[in-house]
Amino acid sequence: MARAEPPLAVPARRAVPVRLAAPGRLASSARVAAGLAGLAAAAGALALAAGPGRSTTYAGSSAAGAVLTVCAGLGLIAAGLVICLARRPGRTGDLALLAGVCWFAPVWSAWQDGPPLIPSIAMVAAGFTFPLIVHLVLTHPTGRAGSAPARALAAAVYAEALLAAAALALFREPYFDPGCLANCTVNAFLVRSLPTLARAVEIGDRWFTAAAAAAMIVVCAARLARASWPARQRLLPVTVPAIGFAAAVAAHSVALQRITVEDPFNAALFAIFAIGSAAVALLAIGLISGVARARAERRAVARIAARLDQAPAPGSLQSALAAALHDPGLQIAYWLPGRQRYVDASGRLVPEPSTTGGRAVTRLTRNERTIAAVSHSGAVPGIESQIGPAIRLGLENERLQAELLAQLEELRASRARIVQTADSERRGLERNLHDGAQQRLLALSYDIRLARAAAQADGDTPAETALARAASQTRDILEELRDLAHGIYPAVLAEAGIGPALATLADTAPLPVQILRAEHRRYPAPVEAAAYFAVAEAIGHAAVSLTDEGGRLVVTVQDNGSGDAAPMLAAADRVGALGGSLAPGTAGCRAEIPCAS
């Protein structure tokens, strides 16, 4: 549980524990007392409905009315207690408790033989049932109203209920009210009887309530439409009954404008009451199921911690959390403070998680350092408190692993760049030799030939002999240069590929070379160069084969029995730079070069 955590797991936003301890919340004992008071209110209401309220309350009008009244009211109280005891964030539990108690107020106002204060208070309290349920629904499940219209609506219904209750309490004399039924005699708060004002307030209150109920339906529907799939699943059990309740409230207000006296035996009015009560009972069940669901998720998250000792594969925490929280889109981005960037579990750079598309982002910290940002469905309340110290340790572990993988990837890319630069320099050198020195030597040999022909024509034998020697030397130099250029970077490798280049290599190899090729195709230039130079290095030692094994170019060198020094070690850097491997075996050496292109 959140407050039992050691300081190790201080959540990123310190606002969370502060809000948990907010003074507005009732203490545990007060909640239990409120629950007992609710039970008493329910029992008292039943007794009243059976007596003085028999003809003036829905609860007294029929057994069905009594059952509906008690189920809805006690349902709210039970939900409130469950939520409070589960320590869910926000005031949802307190609101449900209060709404449940207020739910019984209309019955209590029928107790005219009792102390005058009780029906008077009940008359006032009855007006707050609707605002409390509006507030409760709009702040479910996070404890905060999600949008500005929702906040405005909640504030407006409270303010109107307060004004209407105050005006009616101070200026309404029940005796002069043509619409009075349950209580036509008692108002302990009456200051002065103003029947016209009271009547106007009652009518205004009804119209306002109808409008507010309609607005609540719109806000709820909009919330459902906007929510992501996992968030909608959380919202549905509470929001759908709430829409039903709001519809009943609106219908009730409109109906009272036409039927002056709220007669519980009127079939239409009773039907509206039945629908509203059933909706409230379902809403209470929805609230309780939400708590049960959260509890199950918390357990599932706790089970992840129990499995952490099995050295999970990178990324397994993300899938485990996604499964536990029923949020397949959940993503964890790990923070690398050195690079000031986020990466995923495999070390790949990812953009900073954002709150677009109805998603929420929770930053998780450990020892006041950010470990990771979790992008999750907007309606998961208190994810910070769910992820306890063990999981944070696991996350930190994955973060370190991701950092390592990111560094490895950078290193690999850097090696690949170095090898590629070296290769392109080799190619440039070969071209320079071909187009420069070789070309000029050719021109020189041409001139020597011309001079030799001239000497021959003049009969200058010594000059001719010297020039013949010069021509022969030029030829030798040309040959050496050609071999040098070919050794630096064979043109055929770049132009025709690894196959023809290896065939040429085999032409001049000091040992017989067996070249097996799976298919005649081109590979990326660095792969071809790595394979070529690996073979070129090995070719002095043994026989070679080259095969394509589905996305990997495999170069194997069979030792010719000489037990010569392990070949291809100088090629290890090249092969490694491409993410390949080079392994000396018993009968030679084997290099694998990834070549998926």
Place this chain on the structure above:
Amino acid sequence: MRVVIAEDVMLTREGIARLLTDAGIDVVGQVGDAAALLGAVQVTRPDAAIIDIRMPPTHTDEGLTAAQQIRDGHPGVAVLILSQYVEPHYAMRLLEDHPERVGYLLKERVFDVANLIDALRRLADGETVVDPTIVARLFARKRRADPLDELSGREREVLALVAEGLSNQAIAARLFVTGRTVEAHVTQIFQKLGLTADTGSHRRVLAVLAYLRRPG
């Protein structure tokens, strides 16, 4: 004989042109890249085109591609590729599509004007020219069990000349023997090596080169 020369290095191009002109050969065009070469061949209809393998713009194998285009479009025009690479792959690629009237010579060889004239003449006669250095390299290739050991010295000589692209008559003239003798040698050699190609055709050159490059 009328020839076109395609070579991007002016010095070499003019050297070759001068050698040929001195030898009484009519140089009807000198160009520096493949596109100009194709134009010149179209206009002048030469007997042969002498082409540098590496030309602008990419300096890779433009010459080879142009040679293949000329052989496709103008079967009467012989092509002689000049290269600085001892590279059987290029020679064989040239022979693959058009086994006659094509030649692959190392550049330094053409400054010996006798070599150049001889090659051009052979191409004009419908023969094939493969640089002796390439053939020598293939002969020297290391093999586990070398089938060339089965051949007599004279047979090896004949096989090398076949690989260089000479016809039976040309081989006979070179070795001072009769055409019949050469024919008998070639049949014997092909039998020993298990070569199935027609012993008299132009295709035998490619068959022999491919045989010599077999992994063994």
